[in-house]
């Protein structure tokens with residue numbers, strides 16, 4: 001009885017003060033331990049214990065709305081087919097035409113019809129998942145992961161990439177990192193670790209992060225004490241310019257708030273007023289020695305442990321912070337972000353080896369401090385681990401242009417399209433704001449067990465692991481723990497692993513291994529996210545879109561025309577690279593476990609760059625016909641005029657639904 005009572009008290013405390021969830025969860029675990037693993041009275045008296053409340057619920061979108069959607073989509077498709085039939089029957093091109101424009105229109109509309117068919121398939125079964133983090137601490141629940149024997153939630157390694165201190169100023173990265181360090185998670189200091197990859201090899205970024213670690217010592221407790229909603233300081237101090245604006249605040253809070261604001265202003269000044277040369281000459285002595293005379297594209301690995309929580313004596317503390325600038329050499333391809341992510345995966349493997357990894361771009365911040373708890377609901381909340389190989393949060397943007405004029409905020413993509421794909425094999429990996437199972441990243445199929453060991457990824461022998469993961473003993477040992485769900489005690493002294501971390505960050509480490517192909521982030525495309533997500537789906541994993549209120553993460557999107565064009569060019573190049581490669585989704589469906597309808601959904605996204613010629617051509621048909629006195633559609637007086645008219649109306653209605 002006491003256990004139950006204590007637990008309900010725990011829950012009350014959480015609902016009143018969610019920022020204390022960590023401590024309370026710990027209390028609940030202690031309760032569970034003392035009650036004999038949650039056995040409770042029910043089992044003792046022989047009564048069947050009710051199942052623990054669910055961590056997630058699958059909510060099909062309203063039946064009527066879903067049918068309205070499907071019918072509208074089908075109507076557009078049928079009308080497009082009718083238009084095509086009309087064109088084929090009347091191939092002379094109707095009144096007054098020579099047939100040329102008629103044929104061009106036919107080709108374009110055939111493309112539109114094919115795309116429409118793919119879209120109808122992708123959006124046919126929309127699904128949404130609702131998360132219930134409050135149930136994580138319910139009676140009788142044992143998280144089913146490697147950490148289970150400790151009765152704890154799994155550890156999470158948080159991987160952040162930054163590449164250019166000019167385009168991605170250190171202060172931006174600092175805010176991303178601070179928001180991650182201040183996440184709500186039970187015993188966050190021990191179970192979360194933040195790794196930053198700096199492809200710019202900038203002493204300024206390293207300096208800024210070191211300063212941030214100092215600031216975090218005050219910032220994290222402040223956020224936890226007052227349940228701060230947005231934990232990226234630039235956002236917090238800009239959205240609530242005065243703490244009184246939200247109603248009466250007590251004296252202590254006002255004092256703390258003012259102190260924190262002063263400290264943040266000082267931090268900003270320290271970061272902005274530092275210049276590289278004086279930093280290398282006078283600042284930090286030994287600390288920056290490794291940055292002396294380095295070239296951005298030609299330098300050895302630099303690894304710095306900026307904060308080691310195991311050395312802290314204060315309370316719960318906050319996550320470790322590690323800076324990594326991987327080795328670069330003009331003779332080795334660095335594989336852009338995919339290369340950086342693979343290095344971070346290996347470095348985190350030999351240091352903390354968490355079974356879950358969160359990936360964030362440096363221009364994003366955590367907008368919901370309970371994001372990891374929500375993600376855990378989707379990672380632990382299914383009976384079958386195959387249901388969630390990765391959990392992706394929708395990309396949302398702050399200070400973005402209204403109505404998304406350039407289309408790079410992907411409003412429609414994340415609102416409509418993805419909830420449909422969710423009903424097939426799951427959301428696409430979008431490159432940031434995504435929680436992966438390390439196992440899935442390592443190329444292990446779901447529910448991999450001993451029987452499959454011999455023929456799928458080979459035996460557990462070290463030789464096999466070597467060919468797959470490279471020649472680091474420490475990395476192979478950590479991979480073995482992940483692949484076969486062996487529990488490993490968390491690393492205590494991460495500083496002792498710096499040399500190992502440097503070895504696995506070498507620019508030639510990948511060579512002759514499976515990294516970049518079957519293991520880690522896949523090389524060969526500028527949109528490594530699509531390719532990597534597709535490989536995980538092709539192994540039979542599903543994925544889940546994590547929709548929370550407030551949104552879990554916020555990022556920034558380019559707001560100028562030229563910057564958007566550069567971004568689009570990169571995406572278009574990356575997607576074309578996938579379509580024409582041996583990693584394309586059609587082959588993955590034929591020879592691997594990518595579902596057929598998921599393949600169609602991938603084709604819509606990967607075919608995006610091919611749309612432009614058809615759309616441009618069709619758009620120019622109208623003006624061309626006016627200038628040459630022709631018509632590419634049936635005239636109002638002719639039979640068949642009602643088809644394009646109905647198509648116009650139904651297509652626009654469909655888009656507004």
Ligand SMILES: O=c1ccn([C@@H]2O[C@H](COP(=O)(O)OP(=O)(O)O[C@H]3O[C@H](CO)[C@@H](O)[C@H](O)[C@H]3O)[C@@H](O)[C@H]2O)c(=O)[nH]1
Pocket residue numbers: 161162163164168197199335336337340360361362363430431432526527528529530567574
């Ligand atoms: O050599 C490189 C190049 C990029 N990055 C990092 O990769 C991230 C994404 O690059 P960015 O230039 O910001 O690309 P975006 O178009 O804004 O990113 C979107 O598209 C990318 C490619 O599809 C995804 O990887 C991203 O997660 C997604 O946000 C940033 O954190 C960069 O710092 C590196 O670490 N090393």
Ligand SMILES: [Mn+2]
Pocket residue numbers: 361363556
């Ligand atoms: Mn970006």
